[in-house]
Amino acid sequence: MSKIIMSPGRYIQGSGELKKIKDHIEAFGKSFLIIGTDRAIKQTTSTIETSFKESGCKLSYETFNRECCVEEIERLMKVVKASNCDVIVGVGGGKAFDTAKAVAYYCKLPVIVVPTIAATDAPCSALSVIYTKEGVFSNYLLLPKNPEVVLVDTDIVAEAPVRLLVAGMGDALATYFEARACKEGNRGNMSGEKATLAAMALAKLCYETLLSDGVQAMVACEGNVCTKAVENIIEANTYLSGIGFESGGLAAAHAIHDGFTVLEKTHKLYHGEKVAFGAITELVLENRHLAEIEEAILFCKSVGLPYTFSDLGVADATTKELMSVAVASCGSGETMINEPFVVTPRDVYAALVATDALGKMYK
Incomplete structure (x- = not known):
């Protein structure tokens, strides 16, 4: 049997790194759909938009409905199609990342992960944990690749509860x-x-x-x-x-x-x-x-x-x-x-x- 180690294309961690997000991810596309909890989107939008200012890139936002379930994944796939984006960005915590990764997989798009908390090890993995809409574990969705970039701004993470x-x-x-x-x-x-x-x-x-x-x-x-x-x-x-x-x-x-x-x-x-x-x-x-x-x-x-x-x-x-x-x-x-x-x-x-x-x- 083969031996395999899996990892994201690039892992970036440091103080103030979100301010450099354009430099880290603009090579992946020109239209970015940012999926995250309401809190995470509010927390990061200003910094992200300042970074992308005058870049010519399009930024769209969609609030994640808090459960990584089939219904939410299918809903967000429709949003992806309507927005005509070419990159998915997940911001927030584990269930938001897992949902963003699943959506990117089904839509055949690259995915970037931006944690605002360090509550799980979900950001780097080629895996989404799928629950029912009631929050009961359903199954693991094994993905063919890890996120292209995981970007961790430690100043933001340190501000979390x-x-x-x-x-x-x-x-x-x-x-x-x-x-x-x-x-x-x-x-x-x-x-x-x-x-x-x-x-x-x-x-x-x-x-x-x-x-x-x-x-x-x-x-x-x-x-x-x-x-x-x-x-x-x-x-x-x-x-x-x-x-x-x-x-x-x-x-x-x-x-x-x-x-x-x-x-x-x-x-x-x-x-x-x-x-x-x-x-x-x-x-x-x-x-x-x-x-x-x-x-x-x-x-x-x-x-x-x-x-x-x-x-x-x-x-x-x-x-x-x-x-x-x-x-x-x-x-x-x-x-x-x-x-x-x-x-x-x-x-x-x-x-x-x-x-x-x-x-x-x-x-």
Whole structure:
């Protein structure tokens, strides 16, 4: 089997980089459709238009309706056709990016990603996570290529609510654990092929960066300032985790996240918050050494990520509800299959309950 590492055409990160967006992306076309949340569009429009001033390029805007679902993708495809654009630009957060990437794929157009938050590792990937319009996980849409450019203005990201940066750390927390599981099980990455040495090294560096800079970055972000620690965590959440998960592979942690989406009470949580609990559950499921599990729990405790059912808002979940999470996490097409051993819903249920019990020991 081949080894493949996947990455965006260019990853750009730095203070004030949005001011240079024209220089970074004008080679891709002359008519740009910018898709994003209302907040993200308002936050970036002035800077983008100033950058493109006197360029002769056309800029159009369309508000994303907050869920990456088939209905929204089809709606935006009609907008693309009506606007006659030749480049898609996604601004905002993970679901907006995933939607923009899917729309660009179906419309056969290049896509540029401009994160205004660092809450997930979605920006760099050739993947869109598709949900139902009610917010329940549906499927992964695997794309033939990564975004042409990922442009991260760290000043903008540092102004976002600190919970979003922390959620990104939760998503990134699973990267090395899942890549390791895929490697140990001789499983493929998101391309279906094997991980390179570089991918595994980036996944491990992602975890190490969280442990070394996570708390400092959280504290700085609370003050809306961008320190070196914030820069490092933005890179870990966005690039290291993005390349690490896609080129290393996904396993139990993200499958458990998907399972939790069947419980409506968890819909108020961010993706990375559920993934963090899934990451600890994966370690329990794999029977890793207690010291490693403890390290992950204490990291979550230090930055405010969930590590008990109470943190997830499901302290009163019934056995039936938890089994529904376990069954969904082992469903067809789920990444649970990448664990290095056969996993049943009963195994996942037991790991969920054990994770909650362990977590309570550290409260």
